[in-house]
Amino acid sequence: xxxxxIANSSHFSPKRTFECGQCFRWQEEExxxxxxxxxxxxxxISLDGSTINIDSNNLDLQxxxxxxxxxxxxxxxxxxxxxxxxMKKAISKGTGIRLLKQPLWECLLSFIISQNNNIPxxxxxxxxxxxxxxxxxxxxNKTYYSFPTPEQLHNANLDPIKAGFREKYILDAVNKVxxxxxxxxxxxxxxxDEAEKYLMQIKGVGNKVADCVLLFAYQKFDxxxxxxxIKRIVKDLYNIEEKEIALFASNKFKDYCGFxxxxxxxQARD
DNA sequence: AGCCAGGACAAGT
DNA sequence: ACTTGTCATGGC
Numbered sequence: 001x002x003x004x005x006i007a008n009s010s011h012f013s014p015k016r017t018f019e020c021g022q023c024f025r026w027q028e029e030e031x032x033x034x035x036x037x038x039x040x041x042x043x044x045i046s047l048d049g050s051t052i053n054i055d056s057n058n059l060d061l062q063x064x065x066x067x068x069x070x071x072x073x074x075x076x077x078x079x080x081x082x083x084x085x086x087m088k089k090a091i092s093k094g095t096g097i098r099l100l101k102q103p104l105w106e107c108l109l110s111f112i113i114s115q116n117n118n119i120p121x122x123x124x125x126x127x128x129x130x131x132x133x134x135x136x137x138x139x140x141n142k143t144y145y146s147f148p149t150p151e152q153l154h155n156a157n158l159d160p161i162k163a164g165f166r167e168k169y170i171l172d173a174v175n176k177v178x179x180x181x182x183x184x185x186x187x188x189x190x191x192x193d194e195a196e197k198y199l200m201q202i203k204g205v206g207n208k209v210a211d212c213v214l215l216f217a218y219q220k221f222d223x224x225x226x227x228x229x230i231k232r233i234v235k236d237l238y239n240i241e242e243k244e245i246a247l248f249a250s251n252k253f254k255d256y257c258g259f260x261x262x263x264x265x266x267q268a269r270d
Numbered sequence: 271a272g273c274c275a276g277g278a279c280a281a282g283t
Numbered sequence: 284a285c286t287t288g289t290c291a292t293g294g295c
Binding site: 116117118119120121124125162163164165166167 | 294
């Protein structure tokens with residue numbers, strides 16, 4: 001294992017990035033670093049001054065830069081959004097969050113599982129999926145598990161993961177992807193409105209879950225997922241009612257809606 | 271013990 | 284088109 005050093009580490013907080021609720025598989029180690037699995041690759045990531053250290057069984061720098069969204073200029077994004085004083089305050093509390101470019105299938109299932117659920121239990125169910133149906137991966141003398149493919153979940157008995165009423169939703173997503181009723185790669189070429197409707201063909205995928213997938217996997221930053229936390233904080237900070245949120249967000253944050261949403265979500269949960 | 275959770279869906283107005 | 288009850292499970 002060789003540690004990779006990346007120079008441009010400004011605006012990257014591992015803690016905020018991995019614990020802001022966009023992903024569910026990164027775990028903090030005793031030394032403050034984070035270990036996670038992405039598409040079968042395990043990585044331990046830590047911040048040392050202005051250097052990001054990545055120890056992994058995949059030493060392709062490009063892969064991790066892509067996943068961590070390291071090539072994007074977050075200083076520019078934060079500056080743009082800070083024109084709004086309320087957002088400026090939210091950013092000051094959440095600076096360092098980066099929006100990960102997550103694997104499509106994992107992101108879809110994770111947010112199907114997220115509905116009417118709390119983050120600790122979402123993590124538990126996702127982990128159970130991986131342990132029961134994914135592949136074993138050895139890293140640093142410990143065992144990790146990849147996120148199971150649609151094939152690995154096909155016709156599986158999902159009772160052990162205790163997903164409750166979401167189990168039938170997971171299986172519907174599995175079937176639609178296996179049967180090619182849903183082609184996740186085709187979504188790259190769709191705009192956000194088309195893509196949202198396309199994903200909502202899957203049972204258990206409504207507008208909120210679809211928006212999260214579009215934001216956290218497809219990097220469609222013009223969406224503004226509205227969950228219970230967002231509804232509360234937008235009402236509190238901007239006095240905007242739920243029904244008006246979509247229009248409000250697109251007018252105020254434009255192409256930066258997704259980033260704005262994360263800063264607000266982070267503040268709301270703080 | 272009881273309320274709530276990064277909601278969606280069906281049934282009812 | 285808007286409102287309401289229901290859905291499994293477990294965290295707090």
